Amino acid sequence: xxxxxxxxxxxxxxxxxxxxxxxxxxxxxxxxxxxxxxxxxxxxxxxxxxxxxxxxxxxxxxxxxxxxxxxxxxxxxxxxxxxxxxxxxxxxxxxxxxxxxxxxxxxxxxxxxxx
Amino acid sequence: xxxxxxxxxxxxxxxxxxxxxxxxxxxxxxxxxxxxxxxxxxxxxxxxxxxxxxxxxxxxxxxxxxxxxxxxxxxxxxxxxxxxxxxxxxxxxxxxxxxxxxxxxxxxxxxxxxxx
Numbered sequence: 001x002x003x004x005x006x007x008x009x010x011x012x013x014x015x016x017x018x019x020x021x022x023x024x025x026x027x028x029x030x031x032x033x034x035x036x037x038x039x040x041x042x043x044x045x046x047x048x049x050x051x052x053x054x055x056x057x058x059x060x061x062x063x064x065x066x067x068x069x070x071x072x073x074x075x076x077x078x079x080x081x082x083x084x085x086x087x088x089x090x091x092x093x094x095x096x097x098x099x100x101x102x103x104x105x106x107x108x109x110x111x112x113x114x115x
Numbered sequence: 116x117x118x119x120x121x122x123x124x125x126x127x128x129x130x131x132x133x134x135x136x137x138x139x140x141x142x143x144x145x146x147x148x149x150x151x152x153x154x155x156x157x158x159x160x161x162x163x164x165x166x167x168x169x170x171x172x173x174x175x176x177x178x179x180x181x182x183x184x185x186x187x188x189x190x191x192x193x194x195x196x197x198x199x200x201x202x203x204x205x206x207x208x209x210x211x212x213x214x215x216x217x218x219x220x221x222x223x224x225x226x227x228x229x230x231x
Contacts, residue, residue, distance in 0.1 A: 004158070042223040043159070043204065058218060090158050097147050102208050102219055106151075106158030 002027050006091050006107035013081055013114055021076045021110045023091030031094045031101035032074040033058065034066065036087040037109075043090070049074055050101060081114040088112075118142055119207050121222025128229050134192040136225045138205035141186060145220075147208035150179065150190050153224075154201045162203070163190070195229045202226045 004025045013019050025032065033048035035058075045058030049068040063085055065077040074093075078085060089110045092103035120139045128134045138148075149164035165172045165179045165188065172179045178191040192199055205222040 040223070043221040045218055048218070092158075097208060102147060102149065104161050106160065108156075109158050
């Protein structure tokens with residue numbers, strides 16, 4: 001079954017404590033991305049990766065890091081989380097349009113609360 | 116600046132009725148228009164998508180109508196069912212002429228409730 005798997009699903013942490021949200025896909029997609037979803041703001045892209053060792057900033061990258069050492073994995077790293085990073089996070093993978101890449105599959109989401 | 120405007124925010128439809136969700140955009144650099152369906156506690160799932168050189172695309176009960184001159188596109192759900200109750204997001208892929216990626220801009224979502 002094609003899927004994007006995120007872990008953990010729920011996480012409560014304290015300000016400043018480094019955390020990593022893992023993401024793995026089994027579709028051999030070159031393209032992966034991270035989004036956050038906030039009420040009234042919709043889905044906003046944090047980072048994306050077009051292939052192994054190729055990552056770039058999305059619309060809201062501040063406070064986040066990513067890495068892409070393997071094609072299937074794309075972890076999201078919060079070096080020093082702050083309360084304004086409390087949100088619902090989604091990892092996605094997708095395919096090429098010819099004019100860029102687009103998201104086809106999203107993970108189940110990680111609800112992060114920073115206190 | 117909101118580049119993709121979606122309406123309505125919420126929609127209630129009777130079972131068997133037609134659900135219509137509208138989106139409008141301004142940027143002519145958009146080259147791909149997908150719709151996503153999201154159930155509570157789940158991630159968005161790609162439902163149906165259209166390119167701007169096509170005016171309509173149908174997949175089962177779901178149809179996208181695209182009006183390039185008006186810069187509008189809409190999702191029609193025919194014979195709406197309670198199982199269609201979800202939040203629907205339109206999106207538009209903005210081509211990056213300077214590179215090869217571009218990015219996906221989402222509308223803010225429409226919460227659809229289909230009453231039995």
